[in-house]
Each structure stands twice: as C-alpha cells, then as structure tokens.
C-alpha cells in the first residue's frame with residue numbers, strides 16, 4: 655500500500671521495447687483479468703501487435719516499476735482515435751494518474767493529427783465500463799447510443815471532440 659498522501663514520483667513513456675509493451679500487458683492483466691475478472695483470452699487483442707496501436711506506460715521513478723498504462727488505436731481507415739485499455743494499479747489510484755494518462759493520450763493524438771495535416775478537431779472514442787463514465791465525463795466525453803455488452807460486461811460508448819487549436823479566451 656502507498657502510505658503517503660504525496661503523489662509518488664513517476665513518468666509516462668511511450669512503450670517501445672518488447673519489455674515495456676509486456677509491462678503494459680502485465681498491468682492490464684493484473685487489473686482487467688485478476689481484479690475485474692475479464693477473460694484472459696480477450697485481453698491481448700488484434701490491435702496489440704498491430705502497427706496501429708501506441709502504448710503508454712506509467713511507471714514509478716527511479717525504480718521504473720510499472721503501475722499503469724493506456725493505449726490509443728488509430729486505424730488508417732478510421733477518422734477517429736480510440737482510447738483503450740486504461741488502467742492504474744489499485745494501490746496507486748486517486749493520485750490523478752488516470753487523468754495524466756488520458757491527457758498524455760490526448761496530447762499525442764492531437765500531435766499525430768496535426769502532423770498528418772488535420773485541421774479543426776479530432777474525435778476520440780472509447781467504450782467505458784459503467785463505473786468509469788463519471789471519470790471520462792470529467793474530460794468532456796459524452797455518451798453516445800445505448801449501453802452494450804463487451805466481454806460479458808455492460809459498456810457505454812463515449813465520444814469527445816478535441817480542438818486542434820488552443821481555444822481563445824476573449825477578455826471583455
């Protein structure tokens with residue numbers, strides 16, 4: 655257990671090596687399979703070894719102990735970015751690490767879209783477990799459509815439109 659109220663020193667990196675990507679899988683399995691009881695067979699999916707997935711790893715410094723991750727998928731035939739596989743290990747929740755991971759994904763998606771010549775805004779889509787809807791709502795994600803079953807558990811599609819240019823604050 656973390657016995658301090660101070661946020662542990664940490665970093666978020668893009669997982670590039672096999673070891674770093676495996677560490678993402680390990681924290682996902684610890685949370686989605688061991689804690690939440692989702693099937694192990696579906697945890698590693700077709701996007702994991704595709705070139706269309708980017709994995710971000712949250713780890714403590716200086717120990718480099720993995721404590722969370724998030725994955726973004728951008729298929730070449732899709733106009734949207736998909737936020738997937740967000741986890742923070744149970745002992746490290748409520749330190750705003752989930753928020754930092756989502757923000758990192760948003761920043762990466764915006765930079766990726768801008769480098770591909772996009773203008774205006776991008777859409778980020780996710781399938782939220784019902785308990786996490788309030789978490790995603792804090793970023794402005796809105797529910798779209800009815801709840802549906804995914805891997806045996808109810809989920810809600812949520813969508814966010816992210817402007818590519820900083821919003822202008824007009825002082826009156």
Ligand SMILES: CC(C)(COP(=O)(O)OP(=O)(O)OC[C@H]1O[C@@H](n2cnc3c(N)ncnc32)[C@H](O)[C@@H]1OP(=O)(O)O)[C@@H](O)C(=O)NCCC(=O)NCCS
Nearest residue numbers: 740741742747748749750751752753782783785786788789
């Ligand atoms: C969802 C999860 C990633 C949140 O991570 P976290 O590090 O605990 O969240 P944060 O500390 O960054 O919280 C950011 C804000 O969201 C709020 N929040 C956190 N979890 C929430 C929840 N389940 N519902 C509503 N609000 C939530 C926090 O209070 C905080 O609010 P504030 O910024 O106004 O103070 C984490 O609970 C987790 O890993 N859960 C298990 C895996 C999971 O369910 N992933 C989502 C799959 S869809």
